[in-house]
Amino acid sequence: MARSELVSKEPRSQVQFAFAQDARHSIAARRSLRASADAAVYLGVGYSTLREWRSEGRGSKYAKIGGSVLYRPADLDAFVASKLVA
Template identity: 50%
Template sequence: MQTIDILAVNEDEASKLIGVSVSSLQKMRMRGDGPPYAKVGQRVRYRPSDLAAFVASRIVRSTSEQVAA
């Protein structure tokens, strides 16, 4: 049996994967401080690898650390 890697997910799936609301994800996209995305026609899609990298870039060790935008 052959497996197929998922190339991209929609914003509903992306928001669940990174733990934010769809509205927050849309606002981050508008401000330009969210994960990279692709436009496929009228649809917005996120690569799982980009979502993982986005979360990894926000890892902090204490509450006094500032997360880079």
């Protein structure tokens, strides 16, 4: 089957369009997630310190997806902001 036969020439419905937009957004969001090692470098602490903070509930918010611990840059920034001293 040729590629032109697989691609619909009809305009997308609103639901299809919204789903496509959401899928692109979620892919972009996943690309912005940082692994623990990257987050530790960003925060200027060791990987083991970050792991310790996680286990004690003292660190930044994180997501656990499968076996991976991932951090959003916005959550890392919020964590740093919460530690600012006047």
